[in-house]
Amino acid sequence: MPGKTPNTPTPNPLQRARRVVIKVGSALLVDAASGRLNRAWLETLVADVVRLHRQGKEVVLVSSGAIALGRRHLGLPKGPLRLEESQAAAAVGQIRLAHAYKELLEQWDLQVAQVLLTLEDSEQRQRYLNARATLSALLARGAVPVINENDTVATAEIRYGDNDRLAARVAQMISADCVILLSDIDGLYTADPHRDPNAEFIPLVREITPEIEAMGGESASDMGRGGMTTKIIAARIAVAAGCHFCIAAGAPRHPVRRIERGGRSTWFRPSASPVAARKQWIAGTLKPAGVLRVDDGAARALSAGKSLLPAGVTAVQGRFERGDTVAVKSKDGRLLAKGLSAYAAEDVAAIKGHRSEEIETLLGYRGRAEVIHRDDLVVET
Numbered sequence: 001m002p003g004k005t006p007n008t009p010t011p012n013p014l015q016r017a018r019r020v021v022i023k024v025g026s027a028l029l030v031d032a033a034s035g036r037l038n039r040a041w042l043e044t045l046v047a048d049v050v051r052l053h054r055q056g057k058e059v060v061l062v063s064s065g066a067i068a069l070g071r072r073h074l075g076l077p078k079g080p081l082r083l084e085e086s087q088a089a090a091a092v093g094q095i096r097l098a099h100a101y102k103e104l105l106e107q108w109d110l111q112v113a114q115v116l117l118t119l120e121d122s123e124q125r126q127r128y129l130n131a132r133a134t135l136s137a138l139l140a141r142g143a144v145p146v147i148n149e150n151d152t153v154a155t156a157e158i159r160y161g162d163n164d165r166l167a168a169r170v171a172q173m174i175s176a177d178c179v180i181l182l183s184d185i186d187g188l189y190t191a192d193p194h195r196d197p198n199a200e201f202i203p204l205v206r207e208i209t210p211e212i213e214a215m216g217g218e219s220a221s222d223m224g225r226g227g228m229t230t231k232i233i234a235a236r237i238a239v240a241a242g243c244h245f246c247i248a249a250g251a252p253r254h255p256v257r258r259i260e261r262g263g264r265s266t267w268f269r270p271s272a273s274p275v276a277a278r279k280q281w282i283a284g285t286l287k288p289a290g291v292l293r294v295d296d297g298a299a300r301a302l303s304a305g306k307s308l309l310p311a312g313v314t315a316v317q318g319r320f321e322r323g324d325t326v327a328v329k330s331k332d333g334r335l336l337a338k339g340l341s342a343y344a345a346e347d348v349a350a351i352k353g354h355r356s357e358e359i360e361t362l363l364g365y366r367g368r369a370e371v372i373h374r375d376d377l378v379v380e381t
Contacts, residue, residue: 013244013267014260017178019058023167027184028250029065035072037100041253046104048256049144053110058139060174061146062167069093091152101146111143116150122169129323132173164230168237175274179238180259181231182250187266190215205268208236239270242277275375282338283378288327290318290345299330302337302379307370310359313352320345337379339372
């Protein structure tokens with residue numbers, strides 16, 4: 001393809017990343033001619049995932065392909081499908097796709113977990129928190145979550161290629177350092193390189209401007225649902241969350257290793273780290289849903305960068321749910337911090353002044369040890 005010599009960020013963001021989200025497109029997983037799983041290619045991707053895992057990285061896969069894989073088994077024709085046909089194909093294809101990932105990853109003694117999400121799960125607060133907690137628990141235990149859009153129940157999402165955006169939302173959800181979109185194109189160009197021989201390759205995007213957004217085009221493949229436009233939208237979500245974002249060709253064998261070694265790709269650079277971006281969002285909350293009063297010991301702990309434990313909470317004001325932003329104030333009413341509460345107001349009221357070990361007895365379930373974790377806390381300066 002035409003274009004300039006790649007000039008990826010140095011050092012390569014993938015090499016430095018601790019937590020990586022890899023999105024795999026339908027055209028890579030499923031052979032267009034036969035409608036069968038491209039198993040030989042998938043084996044090389046799994047080998048790349050294993051290598052990242054052995055480097056100490058946590059890896060999440062966001063995988064398309066269920067509809068493309070299932071339509072052959074249902075005898076559905078090529079071309080656009082009706083919504084109910086897409087959902088039926090997804091139901092058939094998803095079980096085959098999950099089995100392939102399970103079989104290949106377990107050969108390397110890696111546990112695999114299937115997680116079905118829709119974009120709505122990343123938008124509604126309670127669903128978001130539940131999904132984040134589940135993914136965090138899986139990663140903490142060394143598992144590789146394989147996420148697919150829940151196409152069987154999704155509606156409009158099926159038509160808009162939201163697995164690109166879903167990958168970015170998942171990265172935002174788990175504070176990933178890096179998102180890799182493996183695609184049928186090796187990066188961003190000034191125009192569609194399939195149609196314009198003068199299209200220039202763009203190796204690095206420092207800011208997503210209107211000019212960059214205008215470079216989006218349609219997908220060259222009819223296997224998937226998204227084009228470059230959805231990838232740029234996904235990039236905007238990811239970089240706003242402090243995450244490096246990469247668009248790269250997935251067709252070569254060992255596609256992730258190729259990116260690690262500086263292969264041709266487009267990197268979108270964030271302006272802050274994932275934790276910093278998250279804290280900027282928390283700090284920008286104009287009207288917290290409630291107030292937590294704390295004792296002097298808790299105030300000192302917060303100023304030292306520690307989490308807020310229930311033992312330090314003396315009073316609860318307002319009505320708020322788990323995941324809402326609350327203000328943390330001293331005994332004399334001075335604003336100490338803002339943060340995301342791990343508990344609803346009535347639960348904080350029940351555990352305030354108690355040790356974390358007593359939470360299960362007091363609430364009847366085992367929640368987080370902290371009322372506000374330090375990663376969800378912004379201390380006033």
